[in-house]
Amino acid sequence: MHRHTLARSGAAVVAGAVLLAGCSGSSDDGATEGADAPACAPSEGPVELTYTGWVPGMEDAVALWNEANPDIQVTYNTGPSGNAGTYQDFFNQLEAGQAPDLGQIEFDTLPNFRVQDGLVNIADCEGVLEAGDQFVDWTWQQVTFGEEGSVFAIPQDTGPMAMFYRADLFEEAGIDVPTTWDEYADAAAAIRDEGAYITHFPRTDVNWFAGLVWQAEGRWFENDGEQWTVDLTGPQSTEVADYWQGLIDEGLVKDTAGFSDEWNNELNTGELWTWVSAVWGSNSISSGAPDTAGDWAVAPMPQWEPGADAAGNWGGSSVAVLKGTDHPYEAAQFALWLNTSEESLTALNEGGGLYPATTAGLELPALKEGLEFYGDQPIFDVFAEAAAATDPSFTWGPTMAQTYNDVADGFGAALSGSGTLLEALQAGQDATIRTLESQSIPVAE
């Protein structure tokens, strides 16, 4: 029943999708989609699959599979990262019936593909449901949408969050490394007295902010199967927004854009002392601030409740079987192997720095070693704990790219002193509700 409603709204969404307006021929009947997942049977004879993503080094893992499975050959294509073009390509290709068999989709975009009816439910494919308990809790929630008997993608990697900090500078200045957000604010003031900043507030990385709300157990979206609830300004979101608004008002955080040259330079010169970020951020720092090698360390995210261990997540992808494939069974087998087998996860970690979404994957030898850049600290242990402590029930909305854009506009205004972060969230919420309504996606008032 639930899926039936979603599929119907999905068809309506396709008709309204920005670029495809007027080209929609896919008013697919919700009936085939509705009651049960289609049976998933192996194809006869040799099978060729196509797979599109943007993980560097993916070719190596695919080559391993192709060698071991002469009858199921996978061709991998690298595209631009999702929101930079590959998602739009997927939507175009779905429309034309030309989509690849498998596609990389970030967790925050899965609902978008779901409501636009682009995903195949692979729950009935051999081994898929059983694989659920191999994955970190929250990732499995994301790909099943919390529904019985449905699996719409296989989790690939995650971005558990922790705090990178300049261990040397904290020690020199005699400032304690913060463990709670209150202490973090105190440290921010102390660091400002040293002439530096504790961190930057990135105006465009709204998904970073979402990670902080996630840690505080806020919920931006909920879907009861009938309609969506949009709540960017709930109590937890408000608390997080007010907290950072306070730091901004007192001039304790820099307004540099994340990942910019300026930001790299500020990291490199010691102007920024911490960055609460995801596991993949370790690479951003070591690459952008090479002069600070050995000076950084990683601690768990500061907590709202002293002694708690809540963590957020920023980023992470899944591999979905896309509508129109002739070989869902083989595609699902490949996706499972790719994201659970040790040889594949090792190759992906080496080649693309992927942080696995399986619990066993977090024990890879490469993720147990100390990193020279981080003073030989085995930093991944911190992230493994964060992954386990990430709230599983956070849900993304069906139009996140739009939501991010609208909130980012407001964040920019807040940083330049006109408006607040909370107003930005409110504006983002209003815009999101308008967008959902314009796409005939049911929204709860």
Place this chain on the structure above:
Amino acid sequence: MSILTRTDGYGPTTARDGGKVRERPMSRLVAFVIMGAFTLYFLVPIWWLAVASTKSRGQFSSTAGLWFADFHLWDNLTYLFTYDGGVYLRWLGNAVLYAGVGAVLGTLLASMCGYALAKYAFRGRDLLFNIILGGVLVPVTALALPLFLIFSAVDMTNTYWSVFLPSLVSPFGVYLARIYAAASVPDELLEAARLDGSGEVRTFFTVSVRLMAPALVTIFLFQFVTIWNNFFLPLVMLSDDKLYPVTLGLYAWNSQTNAVPELRTAVIVGAFVAIVPLILAFLGLQRFWRGGLAAGGVKA
């Protein structure tokens, strides 16, 4: 110069206040300052790119953007050309193929079409020409998605042809060829060729093409640059990165720099290397190009 001298002689207004002597160097100076400012404005980004591509990753963000730090150009080039099995070289080759072959054939088609419109009277000629003129107004980006759906229908997306074939079309080239053919190929000459027993095709290739050469070079350059810079069509059409032109390849790399920061170096050096063919094409054909533009412009 000639314009400036002429206004001098004309005006009692300029002669007043003895402005005659002072104004000439003044307006020259103003002209030079404006030109200089714009030259600088256009060249600074290229200068920045040239400088940035010689820097190591660390110094890229920590040193001043417009001046050199330690010289790492060769390391960077090695990195660029070896990353991911040397795929960059392939992208460069693809771009040259799309833009080079596409521009040559596109120029041929456009010139034949423009020539026919200029030199043969037939029913519906003006209507046809106006429709083609209308095509000039349609941005190529707007056509990418319809083209994608058409190519999907015949199963030709994600092929070399899906980018190559649409690149052959140049309404602006047809327009330019028609104007130029009308102006520079005398009817009497064609008449003489016919009397001497030359067929229409032969006349076109032996006589008319030579007369139209400056226009052809112009069309070629325009078309070359248009295809080289056409980014959206390949983005929509291609999913196999082995078929990417260099613009799309660099874009794909750039979109991954959050996850793989090392790629920034490759993007910057790659962008620098990618403008070299364009510069070469312009410098090599510049002389013809100027002639072509002026002729088209005056007669239009």
